[in-house]
Amino acid sequence: MSTRAKVEITVNGRPTSADVEPRLLLVHYLRDTVGLKATNIGCDTTSCGACTVLLDGESVKSCTVLAVQADQQSVTTLEGLAELSPGGEPHPMVRAFRAEHGLQCGFCTPGMVLAAVSLLAEHPDPTERDVREGLEGNLCRCTGYHNIVRAVLSAAGKDPDAEQRREAESDAARIAPAFSTGEAGA
């Protein structure tokens, strides 16, 4: 493991560089080389998403990206999220997570927030179902996702109560007579 590679990665708007082992994971680069500890490691299998960061604006699981693969690119972690929002105010997603109690122990939160930011960038007007399926790669053990989903809907400028009602009613439609035989009206 004596071969080392030089990487230059812009992290939260600031240039960083280091000679790293080629096998160094991006998440360890962020946590141990750069010293930004908000990004967490929750599994070994790219299943939980606790390590989610934005790489050139798109969400990636930083436990499955090598630091050398991020060379000459830019990374945003939770610590840098404030810089993406106008006026240095807390990011709308951050405000929504607090207002809706979308976090408890906080361990999934940095990854969840960044995954949600990325989701809304792609789907600015999601339904509850869109949010649930869009966050499928990020696991939370505390909240049952109920308030995370509300927070994301709220950050999208939607009324979470109305969206949850709409989803419940669509379920009610599914369990209405004839739907399950495919004979329900459109």
Add this chain to the structure above:
Amino acid sequence: MSILGTRVVRTEDPVFLTRGATYTDDLTDERLTGALHLTLVRSPLAHARITAIDVEAARQAPGVVAVYTGADLGLDPVVLFPGANKGMKRPWLATEKVRFVGEPVAAVLTEELYQGPDAAELVEIDYDPLPAVIDLRAAATDEVLLFEDVGTNTAAGHGVDDEPAADLFDGCEVVVGHEIVNQRLAAAPLETRAAAAVWGSDGRVTVFCSNQNAQGARDEIARWLGLDRDRVHVILPDVGGGFGAKIGADPEFALVAHLAKLSDRPVRWSESRSENMTGMLQGRAQRQTITIGGGRDGRVKAYRLDILADAGAYPRLGAFLPQFTRMMAPGTYDIERLDTRARVVVTNTTSIGAYRGAGRPEATAAIERAMDLFAAEIGMDPAEVRKCNVIAPDKFPFTSKGGVEYDSGEYAKAIDKALEAAGYAQLRAEQAARRERGDAKLLGLGVSSYVEITGGGAYAENASVEVHPDGTVTVLTGTSPHGQGHATAWAMLASEHLGVPIEKITVRHGDTDLIPRGSGTMGSRSLQTGGVAVYQAAGELVELAKQRAAELLEANVDDLEVDKERAAIVVRGAPGAKSVTFAQLAEQERLQVDTVWDGQKPSFPFGAHVAVVEVDRETGKVTVERLVAVDDAGPVLNPLLFDGQRHGGIAQGISQALLEEVVYDSEGQPLTATFADYGFPSAAELPSFDLVDMQTPTPINPLGYKGVGEAGTIGSTPAVQSAVVDALAHLGVRHIDMPTTPLRVWEAIQTAAKGAE
């Protein structure tokens, strides 16, 4: 206006959402500068003799400072849980034999993180495999012993010496029974286990660790290492979820402390998820035989619960928890005759401990299955059967046949509220219509009625409140939040007396030098013990402030009151008269009180859940369409936090019913040791939840609070399982074990179809 009962957003969140919380592995504490990284070499076999260990190659690997085997430690094997068979001792690093996949055999200390696994690969261990015992019934035969010198696999027995009542079911028109499984689950907090330790020149060790109870962890580490407990200082950084599996120390924590001593360097350890899925305590794991009897009028007369429970390889708290199951066995029902017993056996698997609910979900799942079987047998609606057997509201306090005193409850009302919110009658009509039409998507309805015990075991908790001269307040608590929001909730309770805004109140916990006494956060105990203690301490502080203010204001103590707007003591009914703020009093003399609240009893929250599921008859796939929950834990301190606890609990409960199970093959190889294999639910598998409010206070504390942390889990699992079975009831299906996976559901449908031919 009182702050109690209002929706207050968390004071924890601004940091958690901008810089992130600081978990054990995030620590940059200067005491840990230069810390070595610990990598454990773990057994790949479930049961084997160790014939040779060669660590020489590993010692030569880059960055390796030391490699230890059990022989190098100078520590004897230890009884981890004194409540179980004391011959079943755990070695710190296995030397003679291994008893589960994941048992530590060697320890590697390296300068850098990545060097650890490299060196660990070079440790050579020769094993002579032994037959593994995984099945509980096989373990109970004692044919294969885990501890040969002990001569039995039985770790504990609860009521096993009592003669089973032969006449239990006398006079019952109907008696039905079933053998059911309450499967093994992984607690799976997102933060795995982690610890770091450093010895000071004063001969004391500081252990940072991820835990639910600093004081308990301190006492265990001290006992296991043979240290005076004053020599152990435990500090809990932020904790990324616990769910019962982080109650008290794990042997790895003590090992980290011991290796820091041997190596004379700070040592830190943070396990991988696959280590966590074999090393961390798991939960449930009971095989239950239920028998229920009663009349065709719906009245249940007798109930028997026989439990065979898994302790895993080395007994821990799981050896005791079936006792909680026995205690809560009759649930919300007024049953004349009860007969329960539990035997706990060791197997070549990961040890069993607490997991959200810890013994009570197993009780509720069993009695609720029994109620369903009974209802099906007599042809009565399951909701009706429950309502005609629940304890009437005028019977409280009610001494149950489980031997505990239920404090307060309105069980039928909870069921009615849940049924009404769900639209039960319409759903039953829809179910019948679908069956009539032969729809591919069947509808299932499940109703659960539950009561649980919170704050069981440790009824007292301490608190300290101090107002500082700058007007800020510090609260010290013996509870130990890891997501529950105590920093916000305890600040609300102090603010209620003092008027100081919660932003100015700092709540501290989890440091055994600062807070030597405390029982941590578990068993849904925190609010009714620690929270009430903070409320009491703040009240006592007001009294102390009044005493001191009386002199200053030249007024009678009885004429003084708190002006909450100004956080000051004022003379009642004398606007414009002299007053003094708490801060001013603190300037003169330290203004602080310590107190202990002892409720002397547990409390018994209750509720009812209704689950609505859709079952695809062709694939067996179950979708939870709705989950309606009535969870009554007395008055609500902060509805935001209260509902958050319910959501999380409900999700875990649904997930037990549908998805989660720790699986071993017959040789003891874990088949679910990563999140790619274990049925951890995502947002896509769950619906939003319908929460219905109901508040029945307990008389055991002045605020009427009960615990809510585990309620959702306890209520939702049987409701969902029942709904899945109910969807197939017309086909003759009476029971499907959890998790009700598509395969199991599909098989139940096929078996029923064959039976009908």
